[in-house]
Amino acid sequence: MLDMDKEQEGWGSQLRKGVVELAVLGLLAREPRYGSQLVDDLADRPELAITAGTVYPLVARLARAGLISSSWQESPVGPPRKYYALTPAGQDALAAMAATFANVAAAIRTIVEVEK
Amino acid sequence: MITSLDELQPKTLAALNAQLDALTAPVAAEDRADVREALAAHFADHLDASASPADVSAVAATLGEAEAEEPGRFGVPLDLTPPTGEKMARAWWNPRDERLLVPRVFGLGWTLNFGAVAVKLGLIEPDAEDEPFESTPAPAFRTAALVPAALSAAVVAHYVVRGPGLPDRLPNQMDAAGRGVDPIPKAAAAALDIAIAAVPTAWAGGLVASGKGGPRTAGAIAAATTAASISAWLTVWRTAATDGKARPWAGPLVLAAAWLPAGAVLFGLARAGRTAEQARDLGGKK
Numbered sequence: 566m567l568d569m570d571k572e573q574e575g576w577g578s579q580l581r582k583g584v585v586e587l588a589v590l591g592l593l594a595r596e597p598r599y600g601s602q603l604v605d606d607l608a609d610r611p612e613l614a615i616t617a618g619t620v621y622p623l624v625a626r627l628a629r630a631g632l633i634s635s636s637w638q639e640s641p642v643g644p645p646r647k648y649y650a651l652t653p654a655g656q657d658a659l660a661a662m663a664a665t666f667a668n669v670a671a672a673i674r675t676i677v678e679v680e681k
Numbered sequence: 682m683i684t685s686l687d688e689l690q691p692k693t694l695a696a697l698n699a700q701l702d703a704l705t706a707p708v709a710a711e712d713r714a715d716v717r718e719a720l721a722a723h724f725a726d727h728l729d730a731s732a733s734p735a736d737v738s739a740v741a742a743t744l745g746e747a748e749a750e751e752p753g754r755f756g757v758p759l760d761l762t763p764p765t766g767e768k769m770a771r772a773w774w775n776p777r778d779e780r781l782l783v784p785r786v787f788g789l790g791w792t793l794n795f796g797a798v799a800v801k802l803g804l805i806e807p808d809a810e811d812e813p814f815e816s817t818p819a820p821a822f823r824t825a826a827l828v829p830a831a832l833s834a835a836v837v838a839h840y841v842v843r844g845p846g847l848p849d850r851l852p853n854q855m856d857a858a859g860r861g862v863d864p865i866p867k868a869a870a871a872a873l874d875i876a877i878a879a880v881p882t883a884w885a886g887g888l889v890a891s892g893k894g895g896p897r898t899a900g901a902i903a904a905a906t907t908a909a910s911i912s913a914w915l916t917v918w919r920t921a922a923t924d925g926k927a928r929p930w931a932g933p934l935v936l937a938a939a940w941l942p943a944g945a946v947l948f949g950l951a952r953a954g955r956t957a958e959q960a961r962d963l964g965g966k967k
Contacts, residue, residue: 600808621777621807637962
């Protein structure tokens with residue numbers, strides 16, 4: 566017999582895994598952010614359950630893919646910080662991902678609403 | 682779109698089969714057939730009968746990587762791919778990974794991620810370097826390579842200076858109480874200790890001398906430092922153990938202490954990389 570809670574948890578985790586890139590790109594589209602700022606901003610949305618252990622490897626991957634850029638910048642309140650910003654390719658990727666997400670969400674909503 | 686893969690030209694079909702083999706290789710054995718079938722259906726949806734092998738590659742490029750089954754035994758990670766300098770650096774210094782213990786570079790079990798330790802101690806940011814050791818300048822590698830070189834030189838000096846006064850046979854094994862057992866000729870002990878230190882040091886030194894940097898050289902220097910510090914401790918222990926006294930702390934201490942210099946070397950190289958990145962981005966403002 567399936568353990569429904571576990572199944573649900575696994576499904577939620579897969580879903581969050583799928584949108585974490587979109588969340589990070591979306592935040593960086595608003596303004597460049599440094600690493601721990603990104604972590605804190607995502608932690609403010611507990612439903613996403615995105616932690617530092619997810620964010621730091623992800624930004625490295627997005628930078629390798631050319632979707633974000635990173636550079637050290639002086640901070641008015643402490644040591645320099647490494648800021649991340651969207652590249653033009655990242656802006657395109659964000660637009661495409663946001664559109665896909667909206668389409669998928671809309672399609673799912675029609676199905677779930679029909680079956681309610 | 683095709684309804685059966687048999688509609689493909691032989692060359693394209695061969696390319697597709699190779700792709701399917703590669704794509705499903707990391708998948709758990711029990712799921713492999715199902716995943717392969719699903720992937721084949723996906724390819725059939727996106728290819729037509731005139732598709733070329735390049736089209737197969739193009740469709741494959743749109744797929745993500747399959748979630749790999751973590752190899753191991755009873756939950757203990759296992760890695761049998763050959764250890765390389767780059768692999769060592771990535772395992773021992775990965776500050777973006779929060780795990781203190783990560784799969785060993787070679788064999789069964791875990792190893793310490795010094796990068797995560799440094800982050801937890803507040804010594805460095807997880808993203809201090811875009812890619813660990815890629816920005817580390819050549820002088821930092823040359824300085825780091827001096828650590829295993831100095832340890833190797835100390836081992837050689839020990840046998841040259843103190844060797845004549847040592848007993849003819851030196852212990853080669855440690856019993857459970859930390860007493861020296863299984864004595865071997867002094868010359869053999871000296872040769873063994875010097876080889877343990879000098880061979881990896883020469884490898885790392887060769888990379889540095891040829892101007893190579895990056896994670897490969899960082900891993901080589903860290904490995905050489907570990908080997909040379911194990912050798913140095915072994916040399917000290919062999920000499921001390923000739924008195925036949927029990928030293929139950931000796932084995933664990935040697936193992937623990939032998940790793941610390943390697944961690945310090947990796948930390949130093951990473952800090953140098955961070956400084957170089959800051960100089961690049963901040964210029965004279967730093």
